[in-house]
Amino acid sequence: MAVFKPENVEDFFEIGEVLGSGHFGQVRQVRERATGTCWAGKFLKIRKIACSRLGVDRSSVEREVEILQTLRHPNIVTLKDVFESRAEVVLILELVSGAELFDFIAEKDNLLESEAIEFMKQILEGLGFMHSKNIAHFDLKPENIMLSDKVSPNPNIKLIDFGLAHCFHQGEEYRSSSGTPQYIAPEVINSEPLSTASDMWSIGVITYILLSGLSPFQGETDEDTLKNVIAMKYEFFERDRMTAEECLLHPWIKPI
Numbered sequence: 558m559a560v561f562k563p564e565n566v567e568d569f570f571e572i573g574e575v576l577g578s579g580h581f582g583q584v585r586q587v588r589e590r591a592t593g594t595c596w597a598g599k600f601l602k603i604r605k606i607a608c609s610r611l612g613v614d615r616s617s618v619e620r621e622v623e624i625l626q627t628l629r630h631p632n633i634v635t636l637k638d639v640f641e642s643r644a645e646v647v648l649i650l651e652l653v654s655g656a657e658l659f660d661f662i663a664e665k666d667n668l669l670e671s672e673a674i675e676f677m678k679q680i681l682e683g684l685g686f687m688h689s690k691n692i693a694h695f696d697l698k699p700e701n702i703m704l705s706d707k708v709s710p711n712p713n714i715k716l717i718d719f720g721l722a723h724c725f726h727q728g729e730e731y732r733s734s735s736g737t738p739q740y741i742a743p744e745v746i747n748s749e750p751l752s753t754a755s756d757m758w759s760i761g762v763i764t765y766i767l768l769s770g771l772s773p774f775q776g777e778t779d780e781d782t783l784k785n786v787i788a789m790k791y792e793f794f795e796r797d798r799m800t801a802e803e804c805l806l807h808p809w810i811k812p813i
C-alpha cells in the first residue's frame with residue numbers, strides 16, 4: 558500500500574479559494590508557506606464504506622498518484638506531493654492558472670483554424686505521450702483541457718484530472734462505465750473491453766465541437782445522449798480510429 562506524507566498539509570500550505578468540486582471532494586488553490594508558490598490542492602475524501610456514493614476508494618487514489626508520477630510532459634499537469642490524514646488524501650498539483658480551453662475560446666471573437674490546429678497538436682502530444690506509457694485518461698472532455706495561463710499569446714495546453722485514468726498491463730482486459738456521456742466511446746456504453754482508442758473517440762468529439770461549436774451526440778437527457786452515441790448515425794471514411802501519433806502526422810495537423 559502506498560504511503561503518503563502523514564504531516565498536516567496546513568503546516569506546509571495555506572489553503573485558499575475553491576477552484577472546483579465534485580463527488581471526490583474539492584480542488585483548492587494552495588500557497589506553499591516556504592516559497593510563496595501557488596499550487597492546486599486536490600482534497601480527496603476517502604470512502605470509509607464501500608457502497609458510499611461520496612468520496613473515493615483509497616485504491617483509486619493510489620492508482621491516480623502512480624499514474625501522475627509516471628507522466629512528466631509539458632502538456633500534462635504535474636504532481637508535486639501527496640499528504641494523507643485520517644479520512645483525506647491531498648494531491649499537491651501544478652496550478653494551471655489559465656482557463657478551461659473552451660472558456661478561453663468563448664471569450665474570443667473568433668478562433669482561427671491555425672489556433673485550433675495548435676491546440677489540437679498540444680492535446681495530441683500530451684495524449685500521445687500518455688498512450689506511449691499504456692495509460693488512458695478515460696475522462697477527456699473540455700473541462701479537463703486547460704491553459705497554462707491567461708496572459709500568454711500562445712498558452713500551453715495542460716491535460717488535468719486523472720481520476721478515471723488506467724494503466725494497461727500486458728494482456729489485461731479493462732472495462733468501465735465511467736465518463737461523461739457527450740464524450741464517451743460506444744465501447745464504454747456497451748461494456749466492452751476498453752483501450753487507449755477510447756480516448757481517441759473523445760478527442761474526435763472535442764475536435765468536432767472545437768471546429769463547429771456543436772456537440773455531435775448531445776441529447777435532451779444523458780440517456781438520449783448515450784442512445785445517440787451508440788445509434789451509429791454517422792459514416793467514417795477510415796474504419797479504424799487513428800492513434801494520437803497518427804493524428805500528429807495527419808496533413809491537417811502537420812502540413813506536408
Ligand SMILES: Cc1ccc2c(c1)c1c3c(c(C)cc1n2CCCN)C(=O)NC3=O
Pocket residue numbers: 576577578584597599634650651652653654655657700701717718
Ligand atoms: C485556475 C483553476 C480553476 C479551476 C480549476 C483548476 C485551476 C484546476 C486544476 C486542477 C484540477 C484537477 C482541477 C482544477 N479546476 C477545477 C475545474 C477544472 N475544469 C489541477 O490539477 N491543477 C489545476 O490547476
